[in-house]
Amino acid sequence: MFGEVFEEELGRESVFRDASKLSPDYVPPMLVHREEEFRQLTRIFRSVIENKMSQHVLITGSVGVGKTALARRFGEELEPRAKGRGVNLTYLHINCRKDKTPYSVLAKLVQHHNPRWPYHGLGPEKLLDMVVTYLNSHDAYLALILDELDYFVQLNGPDLLYSLTRAAEESGAPNRISIIAIARDKNFLRFLDAATQSTFMHNVLPLDRYTAPQLKDILNQRVGEAFKTGAVEDETVEMIAEIASRWGDARFALELLWRAGMTVDGEGKDMVTPEYVRQAKAEVYPEVKREVLRELQLHEKLALLAIARKLRASKQAYALTEDVEKSYHVVCEEYREEPRAHTQFWEYIKRMEGLGLIDFKPSRSRHRRRSLKVSIQEIPVTWLEKEMEKLLEGRKS
Ligand SMILES: Nc1ncnc2c1ncn2[C@@H]1O[C@H](COP(=O)(O)OP(=O)(O)O)[C@@H](O)[C@H]1O
Ligand SMILES: [Mg+2]
Structure with missing residues (x-):
């Protein structure tokens, strides 16, 4: 009987010629309305190919504006053209939301150059060292796309980026690693030291909606x-x-x-x-x-519920994070949970911004503390409040 079902389904006409061309991972050969940005990347990387100087660039923009597609398309075009000009360059795309520790990013780098290298049990410095040694001894270059890097830096701090941008400094050899960073906006740069910040600041490529x-x-x-x-x-x-x-x-x-x-x-x-x-x-x-x-952690859920309530009650587009934090404490009390400390609360808020659930706007506020306003633009807050309460059901004693 299932055989018949199978045949029936396969025999059915489809409107699709090839549905995989609509998958989010597919990178089309041509990116309409991104020619100018592509051109800018080419200009920046010209010196990598011609003078073997490393370059760093930051692509920013909100969800779905083509950041990933642009960077990957560029990598695909760059590689053969560099090779054609005698530069042994490869590109590697790493999604730092998936590979979210310095170790797993560096392991990807090692594997990219030699899949058979045993790297287990080695520390991050050693891994980077292996990569640099490899690049030097093979006269090779790397264009490294670090996608969703803001998320990574918020989680791990600036150290990895710092080492990558200075990978060759001690040996006195040229840096063979160029970085194409991708982030929602430039805000995360403030977590970096001034020197690393400025290398990216020179080449920021904002993609509009x-x-x-x-x-x-x-x-x-x-x-x-x-x-x-x-x-x-x-x-x-x-x-x-x-x-x-x-x-x-x-x-x-x-x-x-x-x-x-x-x-x-x-x-x-x-x-x-x-x-x-x-x-x-x-x-x-x-x-x-x-x-x-559903996949949020408990305290992220509590914080989001707090934001939804605050925004519903105030009927304003934005709420100050200080007020949201107070509201979070009230929600915690209601659910009999110990509220997390201020810095941890911040991590939750930032992660949810990364997930596109909430939006930030800088605020000139009462305190000089890094202050932001929070908003929820894409979801009706009344709906969100109910959803969060449902998800937290059973938590209340
Ligand atoms: N200019 C474009 N031309 C064709 N397809 C595009 C363009 N920009 C984005 N896309 C497609 O839209 C989807 C989202 O793009 P993506 O690069 O993943 O966005 P982002 O990384 O900014 O969130 C992908 O399937 C991508 O192929
Ligand atoms: Mg992307």
Whole structure:
């Protein structure tokens, strides 16, 4: 019986030509509306290829503006062109939210150069040393993409970045490691020493959120790759572009398109119309967020509930972090949890900003303490409050 089901499903017509072209990991050969940024990267890396000088650059921007795609595309193009000019350069992309300790980042570096190297039990300095020695002895160069680096630095401090940018200093040899850092914004740079800060400050590449017409172009390019000809109505693309332009987020746009297509297939229809976008939007949105919320640690949940309540009660767009922290203490009392110390509380808040759950705005506030305002822009706070209470249910004694 399952055999029949299998055959039936495989025999079914699909609107997709190749749905994998909509996956968030796929990097298209051409990034529309990022030509200028690509050009800037090329200019910066010119001296790596021509003068073998290392360069550091920081790409910033909110979720889905193409930071990862741009850096990876650039790495793909850079490698063969450097080789063609006699420079033995490779690139390596590391997502520092996945490899979140200095050790695992360095282990990736070691493995990249020699997968068979035994590196277990060695300390971070030794690992970096191995890489530098390798680069020197093979006359090789590395373009290292450190993605979501802000998250990493907040977690681990500046030491790894410090050592990477000075990897060759002691030996007197040229630094063979260039870094393409990726972060939501420049704020994390203040955790670095002045010298490292300034090497990045020279080359900051901010990516703006996409406008609706830009998203439309991005979607249209992908429609051609992923769907059969004529399967997606123009109005569908326009509607998705319009929705996603609120955040300027190409990832969200592509996900809506993918989901809409999946539903059309599921219903055995042959045309992706705007109605399927409405459905996709209704599904994706709370689902994606719920998943993120469920995975928060207990005190992150408590802090988020505190923020939601504070914002609901004040009816303001932003709340001062000091006030949020007070509200957090009240919530902890309610759930009979010992509130965490101020610095720990900060870590939670910053992590949630990294996850895109809350937003920061610098504030000229009452105290000189690093002060920020917190906001929740993407989720209705009343909905969030209820969700958090549900997730924390059973915690209250
Ligand atoms: N200019 C663009 N042209 C085509 N696709 C893009 C463009 N910018 C982003 N994308 C696609 O949108 C999705 C999100 O981009 P990504 O680079 O992951 O964003 P970020 O790293 O800034 O969160 C990816 O699937 C990416 O391929
Ligand atoms: Mg990214």
